Every structure is written in structure tokens, then in C-alpha cells.
Amino acid sequence: MSKKKQGLNTICTHVGEIKDEQFKGAVSPIYLSTSYEFDGVDVKRYPRYFNTPNQEFLAKKIAALEHTETAMIFSSGMAAISHMFLAFLQKGDHIVVQNTLYGGTSNFIREEFHKYGIDYTFTNGYAVSDFEAAIQSNTKLIHIETPSNPLLTITDIKGVADLAKSKGIVTTIDNTFASPVNQNPIDFGIDIVMHSATKYLGGHSDISAGAVASSAAHMDRIWNVSKNLGGNLSDMTVWMLERSMKTLALRVKAQNKNARKLAKFLDKHEAIARVYYPGLKSHPEHQLAKEQMHDFGAMLSFELVDGIDAMAFMKQLNLIKPSMSLAGVESTMLLPSKTSHSLLTQEQRDAVGISDQLIRFSVGIETFRDLKIDIEHAIINTKTTSFA
Numbered sequence: 233m234s235k236k237k238q239g240l241n242t243i244c245t246h247v248g249e250i251k252d253e254q255f256k257g258a259v260s261p262i263y264l265s266t267s268y269e270f271d272g273v274d275v276k277r278y279p280r281y282f283n284t285p286n287q288e289f290l291a292k293k294i295a296a297l298e299h300t301e302t303a304m305i306f307s308s309g310m311a312a313i314s315h316m317f318l319a320f321l322q323k324g325d326h327i328v329v330q331n332t333l334y335g336g337t338s339n340f341i342r343e344e345f346h347k348y349g350i351d352y353t354f355t356n357g358y359a360v361s362d363f364e365a366a367i368q369s370n371t372k373l374i375h376i377e378t379p380s381n382p383l384l385t386i387t388d389i390k391g392v393a394d395l396a397k398s399k400g401i402v403t404t405i406d407n408t409f410a411s412p413v414n415q416n417p418i419d420f421g422i423d424i425v426m427h428s429a430t431k432y433l434g435g436h437s438d439i440s441a442g443a444v445a446s447s448a449a450h451m452d453r454i455w456n457v458s459k460n461l462g463g464n465l466s467d468m469t470v471w472m473l474e475r476s477m478k479t480l481a482l483r484v485k486a487q488n489k490n491a492r493k494l495a496k497f498l499d500k501h502e503a504i505a506r507v508y509y510p511g512l513k514s515h516p517e518h519q520l521a522k523e524q525m526h527d528f529g530a531m532l533s534f535e536l537v538d539g540i541d542a543m544a545f546m547k548q549l550n551l552i553k554p555s556m557s558l559a560g561v562e563s564t565m566l567l568p569s570k571t572s573h574s575l576l577t578q579e580q581r582d583a584v585g586i587s588d589q590l591i592r593f594s595v596g597i598e599t600f601r602d603l604k605i606d607i608e609h610a611i612i613n614t615k616t617t618s619f620a
């Protein structure tokens with residue numbers, strides 16, 4: 233059976249397994265060696281060469297999930313992003329990045345690129361025309377993020393990929409929010425896909441990791457830089473990531489389903505002013521999301537009506553935890569105005585649409601009814617306490 237024909241859950245469970253030839257155990261053994269016999273011919277295995285057995289085999293699973301020839305695993309999402317960028321950019325080059333970008337990526341560009349003499353432009357919006365307007369004669373890379381954080385805007389993946397191809401520019405995408413279960417950007421012409429595996433691929437809020445998936449030719453360039461920078465993941469954690477990824481599709485599909493129901497519930501609730509979720513018909517890019525995503529994901533944001541204090545609401549939640557991170561099996565919420573976007577001024581926040589009433593919701597796998605009850609109670613309790 234060829235890999236392409238295998239179903240998602242089979243890929244998650246079995247692709248990239250290491251056979252335990254010695255004891256016939258059911259799961260991949262962990263190889264902790266940092267030193268391998270040198271036979272003069274074979275690959276020289278070494279952790280920082282990203283080719284120890286556990287790294288090499290788990291990469292096969294990620295490549296299969298993202299429909300690429302190959303993949304590489306890193307110690308964090310930022311290690312994946314930074315190595316990927318530095319593989320394609322050098323002094324005098326220019327990169328176009330989406331304006332609504334993960335904070336860490338944005339900081340990396342703003343704080344480090346000038347040291348390398350790399351120029352950059354953040355787009356004014358996320359329409360294909362915004363990317364086109366930002367391209368210069370020295371643009372080598374376009375980087376997008378869709379769905380975006382925290383407003384879940386949808387960028388036209390094929391539109392941007394086609395534009396870049398027509399100009400010989402390489403494209404990269406941060407596919408963290410969607411996960412490979414919900415979106416496969418390679419099928420729309422994107423060159424390189426990256427993940428913060430700390431999020432859905434890990435999925436239990438206990439692993440820091442990153443991944444990049446692409447053709448072998450692009451990966452050669454990334455590898456050449458990465459072997460100099462380090463940033464490989466320990467084989468112990470690679471093994472944990474493999475274990476986690478066996479349930480990736482099960483988890484994410486359960487999370488998708490909860491998110492869809494919660495988005496509808498919140499959308500109808502009188503205490504909620506607005507819901508941002510690509511699965512809602514009212515979402516401005518709902519149609520586009522339908523075309524390029526298998527499902528709409530488990531991240532959503534909503535605004536409480538004025539008069540219900542967002543901070544007080546968060547304190548009234550019992551089941552849903554306040555948390556900076558996302559994508560675990562447990563549901564979490566955060567206030568972007570107090571966390572990810574707290575360093576911006578009020579005007580800057582207004583300009584990007586981050587109100588004080590906005591809450592980002594990473595939907596977990598708990599029973600839908602319990603999540604709904606938790607939110608309902610929190611709203612009622614917040615109302616009572618604020619009127620007391």
C-alpha cells in the first residue's frame with residue numbers, strides 16, 4: 233500500500249515507526265546515542281545533523297502528513313522558523329511577511345534581521361494584492377500565516393503561492409493553527425510548511441518542538457544552515473512527539489467539532505458581541521476557508537459585549553484555564569490585549585482590531601456540554617458581581 237493511499241489515522245499511528253527488531257516491542261525504541269560507528273560510506277549520524285534514528289523516522293510521519301518529500305524536526309517552533317528563514321535569506325535580500333504574524337516571528341524579524349542586513353516588509357493587509365504591493369526586486373521569500381492569530385483571518389494560500397511563483401520567490405507558511413489535519417498548503421503550491429509542534433502536533437502542553445516540511449531540494453538548503461546553528465530536538469522528546477502524534481487526527485477532529493459547536497453557541501449568545509471563526513458563514517473569508525481547509529480548526533476568538541469585564545469573566549471560569557499557549561487537549565483562553573498584544577499602545581491595538589473585550593479560545597477535547605456550562609456560568613457570575 234503506498235503512503236498516499238493510507239488514511240490520516242493510519243499515517244498518524246504508523247508512518248515513521250522504528251521496528252523493534254531485537255525485542256519485537258509494539259512501539260519505536262528510543263535511540264539516545266550521540267555517537268554512531270563510522271563506516272566511511274553510510275550517513276554520519278549525529279543529533280545536530282538532524283539524522284539520529286528517532287529524528288529521521290518521525291520526520292517521515294510529518295512529511296507524510298504534509299504531503300512533502302521530507303521533513304525536519306527542531307527544538308521549538310522558533311528554531312524551525314529562524315533556521316528556515318536564514319536558509320533562504322542573506323545580506324541584501326528582502327522578505328515579505330504577513331502583517332498579522334505570530335509575536336515571536338515578528339520579534340525575530342524586527343530584532344535580528346538588521347544584524348544580517350536582511351530587509352523586510354510587513355504587508356498592510358492579508359489580501360493577495362497586499363503581498364504583491366510589498367514585493368521588491370530583491371524579495372526572496374514570502375511568509376504567510378493562515379488562519380491568523382488571534383482574529384482568524386484567512387489568507388488565500390494559492391493566490392499568494394501563484395503570485396510568488398510568477399516572480400521566482402520561495403513561499404513559506406506557518407501551519408501551526410490549522411495543523412496538517414485541517415490544512416495542507418503544499419497542495420496549493422506553497423514551498424515550505426512549518427509548525428510549532430509545541431501546539432497541535434504535541435497536543436498535550438508538555439512538549440516544545442518545531443517542524444519544517446518541504447521538497448528534498450529546499451530541505452537541503454535548510455539543513456545546510458541548521459547543522460551550523462543547532463536547534464535539534466533531543467531524541468527523548470522526539471519519541472514523546474511521535475507518541476503524541478499517533479492521536480493527532482483523533483484529537484484535532486474532536487477539537488474541530490467542539491469549536492464548531494461553541495462558535496455557533498457563542499454567536500447566538502446575547503453577552504457575546506462578535507465571534508471570529510472561519511467556520512461561521514458570517515466570517516468574511518468563510519468561502520475561501522472552505523476551499524483551502526479540510527475543516528475550520530479549533531481556534532476561535534470572541535468579544536464580550538461592553539459591560540461584561542473580560543478579565544472578570546476569565547476569573548469566573550472553572551473548567552477552561554487561562555493560558556498563554558494553545559492547542560492542548562485542554563481548553564484554554566487568553567486576553568490578547570493583556571498578553572500577546574500588551575506591548576502595543578491602545579491605538580495600535582485598535583488599528584489591528586484587538587479590543588479589550590477580545591478573548592482567544594483554544595478549544596480542547598472536553599465534553600461540549602461542560603464547556604458550554606462553564607462559559608454560561610462565567611457570564612452569569614460576571615454580570616452578578618459587576619452589578620453588586
Ligand SMILES: *Cc1c(COP(=O)(O)O)cnc(C)c1O
Pocket residue numbers: 308309310311334336337381406408409427428429430431440441442
Ligand atoms: C507558538 C507558535 C510559534 C512558535 O513556536 P514555539 O514552539 O513557541 O517556538 C510559531 N507560530 C505560531 C502560530 C505559534 O502559535
